[in-house]
Amino acid sequence: MTTTEINEITPNPPEPASKGGRGGVLSYVIGGSLIVAGVAVGVIIHDRTITNQQNNLANIMGLSPFVGTQQFNFNLTNENGQQMSLSAFRGKSVVVQFMDPKCTDICPIVAKELVDADKQLGSAASNVAFVAVNVNQYHESTAELRQFSKSHGLSNLKNWYYFTGSTSQLKAVWKEFGIFVQPNPTGDVVHTSYYYFLGPNGQAKYVAQAARVSGSQIEQWGQGIAVFSQKAL
Known part of the structure; x- marks a missing residue:
């Protein structure tokens, strides 16, 4: 290596x-x-x-x-139709990802990593919020987000939050986090996939480049997410 x-x-x-x-x-x-x-x-x-x-x-x-002192924030709609801001999680560590509710390629792997991380956190999961922002402007409904969460076991996590909004709202968040998105009305959306680890004040502590993994590697990612979400506190 x-x-x-x-x-x-x-x-x-x-x-x-x-x-x-x-x-x-x-x-x-x-x-x-x-x-x-x-x-x-x-x-x-x-x-x-x-x-x-x-x-x-x-x-x-x-x-x-992560280099810089930017405190990230946004105001979007969660999968249950409630307006929430990222600042609502102040005092907790927040792991932010960007996911397509219709994705059949990478996002299901990310979902497995988060589910595994939640298991590894155990009771400490109450101090960590897993947050995802929709990257598919052609599928912005809360019902589609709920279906994705249910299909991949995320809806069972008490600390899981999946956000959507209007196309203009989503684009503003993508820009804030430096996420590249190439829309595709008929297939998987091309987008960068990064984990942002935010501290209790909303300031980014770490950022990780996601990668295609399987099997035991998913467990390693789950462990890493658990470890660094706690270090961000």
Whole structure:
């Protein structure tokens, strides 16, 4: 495995290299130099509080500290039709993802990772919120979000929240998080897929590049999500 040192990550991820925005090659421009990180490229996080085990998980997840002090917020509609803002989760760690309710490619894998992370958190899950924002402007209804959540076991999680809104509202959130979305009215939406780990004040602590995984790798991602969501507190 090749190891690339990454001291920081820019807050605006690049466009995806493949459908669903996962896998392929990820490029960052950091400190005037180009750093390329792919599935086979490890990441060294320069954080003295991170143990070797946590560093291994960070390598698997392509996770790095988030650079900047931006406090993220939005106001959208959850899958139950209730208006909520991201600031409603202040005091908790928040894991933010971007998902297509009609996706048959990557989003179901993300769902499995979150379900597994919730199990690994146990009682600590009450201090963590899993939040997803819709990336499919052709399927914006709350009913479609509920169906996706039910189909993939997410509706069983007490800390799961799936948000949607008008196309203009969603685009504003995508832009705020630096998410690239290529609409597709007849198939899977092409979009970048990142996990943002927010602290209790809404400020991003870590960001991870999602990747196509299966089997035991999903468990490793679940463990990593659980670990770094708690470290973000």
